[in-house]
Amino acid sequence: MNTITTVRELRQLLDEERKAGRRIGLVPTMGALHAGHLSLVRRCVSENDVCVASVFVNPTQFNDPHDLETYPRTPERDAAMLAEAGCRYVFMPSVDEMYPETDTRVFNLGTVATVMEGAFRPGHFNGVAQIVSKLFAAVEPDRAYFGEKDFQQIAIIRAMVRELGLRVEIVPCPIVREADGLALSSRNARLTPEGRQVAPAIYRTLTESRALVDTKTPDEVKAWVTERLNAVGGLRVEYYEIVDSTTLQPIHAWADSPEPRGCIAVYCGEVRLIDNISYK
Structure with missing residues (x-):
């Protein structure tokens, strides 16, 4: 090399x-x-x-x-x-x-x-x-x-x-993840031990939100994810958007996009983490 x-x-x-x-x-x-x-x-x-x-x-x-x-x-x-x-x-x-x-x-x-x-x-x-x-x-x-x-x-x-x-x-x-679901990122090295314990809640919550598609609108799912994560000590959601995978514009009904994707940015202490999940 x-x-x-x-x-x-x-x-x-x-x-x-x-x-x-x-x-x-x-x-x-x-x-x-x-x-x-x-x-x-x-x-x-x-x-x-x-x-x-x-x-x-x-x-x-x-x-x-x-x-x-x-x-x-x-x-x-x-x-x-x-x-x-x-x-x-x-x-x-x-x-x-x-x-x-x-x-x-x-x-x-x-x-x-x-x-x-x-x-x-x-x-x-x-x-x-x-x-x-x-x-x-x-x-x-x-x-x-x-x-x-x-x-x-x-x-x-x-x-x-x-x-x-x-x-x-x-x-x-594809995203590569730790065994507990945390998306691999160079910034993970900056997480405190306490932050590393709570950070996997991001992907876990996104995964759980998939079960809500049949009963909630995209806006309601956004609110649910944001509320759940903000309730976790040490986490603060900067944004969570459910968008069309191609245009990246927010959708308000699941029928608005053939490939909806949820994209999130969360502060874990001072470290800013991003992740995303498909709702298809």
Whole structure:
């Protein structure tokens, strides 16, 4: 496995791979890797000739400076895990390498960017589009792999790909969970022992809410989930929305969407966790 820190070197190496007729897959990450990331890497390895993983904590997608400062960073451990998973190239650039000058681009991402995370984290998705577009330009992957825990982010990246006319297949991959249901996240490392005890209530409550579909409207299910979780000590719901899986717009009757999905953000102490569940 090669660890690369510059765009120039990465492009040179991947140009040689393309000349040899090899298909390239990309797994963008912000590091602090866990089994969820590795599931993306292994799928990328199995479906492509070359797997590239990026490890870069992107400053432009953080609207909270404290969140950026405290985001876990474990580069040596990440590199070892990626090598074991079969990754061919690891791209670990500096901030100056990715942003030699300020990126002033503003993307037209449509209504998928205005709800949920877009409403509560202004500028976040534009930052995501900035860095992912830069990674796509550097790697020129045939496929790129993203976890469905960040369900809205996948819609954002697809909107960005359409806007820029890129030829890359976006591959969504299922959420990987702990045995107690907690969605794997790099931020889980910041949970206190008490927080780790109560955090699984998020997925448990979402799962239980599926049984209400036949008797309650989406708005009533939203209220039920929110009330139940806010009653758990240490948890505070920032938002819970039941939306159409494609448009990400809220629905008010189950018939309004062929694939309803519930998307949630919950503070567990000071740590912000997100999750989602299908109501299909």
